[in-house]
Amino acid sequence: MHCHERVEHKGWALRVLALLTVAMVGLIPWADTASAHGSIVNPASRNYDCWNRWGSDHLNPNMQQQDPMCWQAWQDNPNAMWNWNGLYKNNVGGNHQAHVPDGRLCSGGHAENGRYRSLDTPGPWKTTNVGSNFTLHLYDQASHGADYFRVYVTRQGYNPETQPLRWSDLELVRQTGSYAPAQNISFGVSAPGRSGHHVVFTIWKASHMDQTYYICSDVNF
Incomplete structure (x- = not known):
């Protein structure tokens, strides 16, 4: 040659x-990316919403003025957004309040060594408009299924812009039965008698093991 x-x-x-x-x-x-697990995507969880709006432009300084809550979350730990569906705890045994104390509900009790702690910060989080009856949509690429969902909504008078979220601020509005493994699970929720900015707090107990997800979504009734 x-x-x-x-x-x-x-x-x-x-x-x-x-x-x-x-x-x-x-x-x-x-490994350990947003493709691995699941979260509520509508009404969007706090970190999914920040990833969805800013994931392709998260270094944009305009975020600080346009979306200050997402800005502080990206500044604190970008992995809370990149891993928007990894907010879970293992081996809770159904004892949610013991593992997720007041003021730390949106971070799952500082799950993953505090990765999601910025989600606990009170402030003007962007909201999804909903009516008294609305639908929750879980997206779970891993198709874990569910033993149950528990859905809470904050009581009228709670101010998510100034108050850390406590268990006593919540009203249980829906508990489901089990769901077979699927990438998309949707179900209806009714939360009458509310107006303005509220937090929907969803507990998703996955079926494949003792793994529980804690999810805060901001809504405007």
Whole structure:
């Protein structure tokens, strides 16, 4: 083989190797990312909402004025948004209040070593408009299924812009039965007698193991 032929052959081989590498990377699931678990996507959880609006532009300084609650969350720990559906605790045994104390409900009791603590911060979180009857939509790429969902809504008079969330601020409005494994689960909720900014607090007990998700969604009735 002549010298220039060897060079061309080597270049061709490197291009093929590069293409194979890209293809293989596409097949490798990223560990501990948003593809691994699930969360409420409508009405959007706090960190899903921040990821959905700013994930492709999270370094934009305009966020500080336009969306201050997402700004403080991105500044505190960007992984709380990149891992928007990893907010869970294992081995809770159904004893939610013992594992998730007042003031730390939206972070799942500082789950994952406090990764999600910024979600506990009171303030003008962006809201999803809902009526007294609305639908919750869980997206779970891993299809864990559910032993149950418990859905709470804050009582009229609670101010999410100034008050840390406590169990006593919540009213249980829906407890479901079990759901078979699926990527999308939706069910209706009724929370009459409310107006303005409220927090929907969802407990999702996954079926595949003792794994419980704690999810805050901001709504405007």
